[in-house]
Amino acid sequence: FFKVTPFEISWSPPLVSSCSFFTLSLIHYLLSETTNQSHLSSFLLHITMADNRRRRSLFHFSLFSASLLCLCLSPIPASAQRRKLRFDANGEFKILQVADMHFANGATTRCLDVLPTQMAHCSDLNTTVFLSRLIAAEKPDLIVFTGDNIFGADVKDPVKSLNAAFAPAIASKTPWVAVLGNHDQESTLTRQELMKHIVTLPYTLSQVNPPQAAHYIDGFGNYNLQVHGAADSVLQNKSLLNLYFLDSGDYSKVPSIKGYDWIKTSQQFWFNNTSKTLQREYNAEPNAQEGKAPGVAYFHIPLPEFWSFDSENATKGDRLEGTSSANTNSGFFTTLVARGDVKAVFVGHDHNNDFCGELKGLNLCYGGVAGYHAYGLSWWPRRARVVVADLNKKRDGKWASVKSIRTWKRLDDQQLSVVDAQFLWNKSANGSVSPRL
Known part of the structure; x- marks a missing residue:
């Protein structure tokens, strides 16, 4: 028909x-x-x-x-839209970060910054194939798109471009989420309209904004997700890993401050309250846990503190360009350090950076660039970052709280090479944090 x-x-x-x-x-x-x-x-x-x-x-x-x-x-099964995230039977939860796809119009959109031998047949579809290969190889529990999902200035129809950009995630039936970058809205849809469309797509857990904060929070695409213990374990109803997603905006709306946008006070207020609420739940019966459940945060534009690292003191990865952060510091790094639950921040935006660096106990990590219609370096393969949280197994064989967070990257070469594997955070048996491995 x-x-x-x-x-x-x-x-x-x-x-x-x-x-x-x-x-x-x-x-x-x-x-x-x-x-x-x-x-x-x-x-x-x-x-x-x-x-x-x-x-x-x-x-x-x-x-x-x-x-x-x-x-x-009834286009979307309720089970797919409301499914609860949890650690698997092996005590792992795996996240695939996809940064800066810059998707436009599919097969008619040419690639940027690739080798001359690749140029003739290279298009947005190379990004699609790369993402499909990544999902098949890693089998993530969650896919996170960290902004500039489409390159708004070049798209003919932003809805079709978004649908095509996210199509491999949808086809895999893997839960996925997205935040916006600074280029997504440069077509005919506002940031609010983009997020309102994204949340209707199959298998997404994205939110426009948290209902309890929608009346005061800046931006669109601020929300959190909880990752519960393994099925049939005593902690199956307890969030052991907390995921925060924030809208880092596009460009400054303050005339006296030029350049990129930043995470606002209202967003930090929401994060602080949410983090405290999650800690109370973590410490509450039944199966009360001590301390704070670890968390990770995802957004697009890097914090100014990313400037603290160069190619010498970054723990793993490359710095091949500067940090294009806001020209003002809104204090979100300090807010994160003060709360102490978030162990790592993952961003995109600066395509030729993919390093991680630790500052005051907080890991600051780039995802690298995944999209072929995004600027890059012809000799530096497109890439994506994988993050895995592991549960501690007690002597009786039962799963306990999160013991470590580790990461690596996959390159878009013939082997989907794995590079720069490292531990970002490791919790010792007595609860203290041991040195990075």
């Missing part, structure tokens, strides 16, 4: 309305053609009086129409 591919499908409310309208219009058309009556009672009478063949045809069409209408009204 018709075919919909992952690159064409849009699960937004307009599609649901259009699909429902199409179904109802089709019903009305066939009713008028077959019965010459406008009322449902006349149609039912017509079915009753029709010969068996026509009766069956009308019945099957009615059943098909009702099914199509139900499909339109």
Whole structure:
């Protein structure tokens, strides 16, 4: 009848309305053609009086129409949209960070900064293939897109571009989330409209903003997720790892401050309150845990503190360009250090950086660049970052709290090479933090 591919499908409310309208219009058309009556009672009478063949045809069409209408009204399975994140049976939770896809119009969009031998046949679809290979190789529990998912200035239709950019994640049926960068909104949709579309897509756990803070928080795409203990363990209903996602904005709205945007006071207030609430739940019965559950944070624009590292003192990875942070320091780094639960921050934005560095106990990490329509270096492969949190196993064989957070990167070469594996945080048996391995 018709075919919909992952690159064409849009699960937004307009599609649901259009699909429902199409179904109802089709019903009305066939009713008028077959019965010459406008009322449902006349149609039912017509079915009753029709010969068996026509009766069956009308019945099957009615059943098909009702099914199509139900499909339109229920595009996303509730289980997929509300699924609870948790550690697996091996005590691991794996996150794939994809930074700066810069997706535009698919096969017609040329690549930037690739080798001359690659240029002729290189397009956005190279990004799609890379992401698909990454997902197949790593089998992550969550995929995090950290902004500049599309390059707004070049896209013809931002909805189609977003759908195509996220298509490999959706096709894999892996839970995924997204925040915005500084280029996503440079087309015809605002940042709010972009996030409102993203949250309608299949398998996403993204949120426009937390309901309890929506009336005061700056930006769009601030939210948190909890990762619970392994299924059938005593901690299966306890969040053992907390994930924070924030909108770092696009460009400064303050005339006297030029350059990029920053994480505002309202967002820090929300983070602080959320972190404290999660700590109370972590320390509460049943199965009360001591201290704070570790957390990680994801956003697009790096904090000014990323300037603290050069190629010599970064723990792992490359610094091949400067840090394009805001020209003002809003104090979010200090807020994170003061709370003490977040062990690592992961950003994008500066495509030719992929290092991690530790400052005051907080790891600051770049994701590298994944997109082929993004600027880069022709000799430096596109890449993505993997983060794994591991649970501690007690002597009785039961899973306990998180013992470590580690990371590595995958390169888009023939082998999907793994580079720069390292521990970011490690908790010793007595609860203290041991030196990085």
